[in-house]
Amino acid sequence: xxxxxxWHNIKLKKGKVDxxxxxxxxxxxxEIILAxxxxxxDPEANYRLKMAVEKAREFNMPQENIKRAIGxxxxxNDEREIEEIRYEGYGPHGLAAVADVATDNRNRTxxxxxxxxxxxxxxxxxxxxxxxxxxxxxxxxxxxxxxxEDAFMEEALFEGVEDIEYEPDxxxxxxxxxxxxxxxxxxxxxxxxxxxxxxxxxxxxKVELQGADLSAALAFLDALDExxxxxxxxxxxxxxxxxxEALA
Numbered sequence: 690x691x692x693x694x695x696w697h698n699i700k701l702k703k704g705k706v707d708x709x710x711x712x713x714x715x716x717x718x719x720e721i722i723l724a725x726x727x728x729x730x731d732p733e734a735n736y737r738l739k740m741a742v743e744k745a746r747e748f749n750m751p752q753e754n755i756k757r758a759i760g761x762x763x764x765x766n767d768e769r770e771i772e773e774i775r776y777e778g779y780g781p782h783g784l785a786a787v788a789d790v791a792t793d794n795r796n797r798t799x800x801x802x803x804x805x806x807x808x809x810x811x812x813x814x815x816x817x818x819x820x821x822x823x824x825x826x827x828x829x830x831x832x833x834x835x836x837x838e839d840a841f842m843e844e845a846l847f848e849g850v851e852d853i854e855y856e857p858d859x860x861x862x863x864x865x866x867x868x869x870x871x872x873x874x875x876x877x878x879x880x881x882x883x884x885x886x887x888x889x890x891x892x893x894x895k896v897e898l899q900g901a902d903l904s905a906a907l908a909f910l911d912a913l914d915e916x917x918x919x920x921x922x923x924x925x926x927x928x929x930x931x932x933x934e935a936l937a
Contacts, residue, residue: 712917717745718758719791720920722771725762736873740886769793776802777819780811780909780924782902785819787890787923788913798918805916809909822925823890826851827869829862832882847875859884863891892925907935 724738732739738759745755761771774795777787792798799813806813827849833841838855845853845860849868854861864872866888873886898906906926914922 712915713748714745714750714754715917716791716920717741717748717750718754718761719771719918721745721755721758722762723773723791725759726771730759730762736870736886740883744885774798775816775820776813777816778806778812778814779819780806780913781809781905782896782898784811784896784898784906784909785822785892785925786811786910786913787819787823788916788919789889789921789923790918791920792918801916801918802913805912809905809912811909820890822894823892823923825866826889826891827864827866827872828885828887828889828891829864829869829873829876829883830885831860831862831876832884833857833860834882844879845876845881847872887921889921890923892923895925895927897927897930903931903935907931 720741721738724735724741727737728735729738732742742755771791771793772795774790774792775787776790776799777785780786788802790798790802803813831845833855836844841855841860842853845862849864849872850862851865852863854863862872862876869886869888873883876883906924910922910924910926913919
């Protein structure tokens with residue numbers, strides 16, 4: 690998963706200068722809307738919203754767009770309501786994938802994702818069709834800030850932490866879902882640099898793909914990740930076995 694997170698973050702960074710990433714602000718706006726709907730419209734009183742706003746600012750989203758997204762969460766206009774939906778299915782070579790979506794038109798999104806899965810030699814499944822292959826987890830992406838693996842592990846092992854995957858530029862901490870907020874707060878108390886915190890899915894077992902099969906799987910995940918309604922993608926691809934050059 691740390692490989693997946695690193696791959697996703699590389700893609701977002703490229704979005705700053707890549708004209709093909711035009712959907713980035715839309716994705717960021719939807720996360721702000723959903724975060725504001727889940728709690729207070731004040732980022733200082735709503736950690737999910739604070740994280741969403743900070744990420745939007747990191748990618749140079751105008752303050753006016755941020756305020757508009759927060760205002761939309763109150764439902765004070767005629768725009769359609771944004772809802773969260775989870776889709777799942779199989780991609781090429783039996784790859785299992787779960788996509789968390791934010792959409793104002795579930796019929797349109799379902800049709801587009803069904804077409805996307807089919808175009809990549811997969812199929813969109815029913816609810817539960819691949820979810821049994823994953824465990825629900827809390828996920829925190831943290832900058833180790835120059836700490837060694839041993840030092841970081843020692844500081845990050847709080848109650849509720851189930852696993853840690855460390856890389857010098859990104860560490861991924863997995864928690865019990867109910868302990869995500871508590872672990873996040875413990876890390877914040879130690880001034881950890883948290884870049885993201887969310888509820889997600891982690892594959893119970895992972896598959897290794899190589900050559901053309903790997904290329905097809907990455908192309909599928911890339912297309913899924915680029916869909917403007919898809920906020921997060923989880924798969925059972927073993928990213929730790931993927932060559933670094935393939936993630937760039």
